[in-house]
Amino acid sequence: MKALRAVAILAALPYLALKIAWIAGSHIGIPEGSSLLQHRTTMIFANGLTLLMDASVIVLALLLTRPWGLRTPAWLLAFPMWAATGLLTPIMAGFPLQLLVKALGGSVDQPSSEGSDGAFLDAWVFGVVYGGFILQGLTLGTLFVRYARARWGHVWRGRVLAPADRGHFQRGTAVTAALLAVVPAALHILWATGSTLGLNEARTEERTTDFYVLEALDLVYLGSTVAGGLLIAFRWAPALPVKVPLALAWIGSGAIACWGGWLLFATVVGVDDIARRPTAGMLLTYSVQMIVGTLVAAVGARFLRERSGAVTTAAGRPA
Numbered sequence: 167m168k169a170l171r172a173v174a175i176l177a178a179l180p181y182l183a184l185k186i187a188w189i190a191g192s193h194i195g196i197p198e199g200s201s202l203l204q205h206r207t208t209m210i211f212a213n214g215l216t217l218l219m220d221a222s223v224i225v226l227a228l229l230l231t232r233p234w235g236l237r238t239p240a241w242l243l244a245f246p247m248w249a250a251t252g253l254l255t256p257i258m259a260g261f262p263l264q265l266l267v268k269a270l271g272g273s274v275d276q277p278s279s280e281g282s283d284g285a286f287l288d289a290w291v292f293g294v295v296y297g298g299f300i301l302q303g304l305t306l307g308t309l310f311v312r313y314a315r316a317r318w319g320h321v322w323r324g325r326v327l328a329p330a331d332r333g334h335f336q337r338g339t340a341v342t343a344a345l346l347a348v349v350p351a352a353l354h355i356l357w358a359t360g361s362t363l364g365l366n367e368a369r370t371e372e373r374t375t376d377f378y379v380l381e382a383l384d385l386v387y388l389g390s391t392v393a394g395g396l397l398i399a400f401r402w403a404p405a406l407p408v409k410v411p412l413a414l415a416w417i418g419s420g421a422i423a424c425w426g427g428w429l430l431f432a433t434v435v436g437v438d439d440i441a442r443r444p445t446a447g448m449l450l451t452y453s454v455q456m457i458v459g460t461l462v463a464a465v466g467a468r469f470l471r472e473r474s475g476a477v478t479t480a481a482g483r484p485a
Contacts, residue, residue: 252420272375364447390418423459
């Protein structure tokens, strides 16, 4: 565990160093003419926020490996770990696939290529940052599984059907999430198959092979979220190990809710270029994904709370 903790912390340092440098006024990794240099105040705010987000990786790595971490309230650990899972999973899946697409000769989005606003970031920045994110995701994920097994392993052992099938809240919430998911799923299918409906001008012009790959991945996250929520709520596969739908719900809901929220936040801080302003369809997609992910996360939390109570009662202790 010490080695994994060290890797997680070290993997966060390059990103933290870049953020601190940019907040301090350095232009390392930012070419002249980059749109990042046009709004100093916004850049400081955004970099400060992401600095705190990545610094939380260090806190989580310590919490998951130190004795005092076992005394941390469950909710205080679960939310940041769910958010970290949601933000890091699409990078861990998407970035290697983008590299594969490039290696196979497919067209890829070049964030550092020249455009109307000049270069955005030097190419090496993406390799350093995303490589660090992948290491953080792998190490934190491993540490969290070990931690959860030691602290809550009794809750997610066994089959889906146990405890007794119940819960109108879970069923109603899961069905609501599934119905709402039709909206972003339909748009992602359209975008993955070449349609420009609901895309802004910039995204339409920048579509490449890896754009379609990432759209397909978005569909996978949505499908995982809905499948996990419905399996938990309706117990359709009673012989299935309970960890399977919980994993689907945890990873999927985190990915769509957190990235939906992040992209929605990015529109709030302002986009001056009219071609890059999100359309109503894009805003609808981000917003509904946030709602769907949050609903399924609530289904999973309710299920675990009920299951924990049932296990505690069965063991002869007060629920």
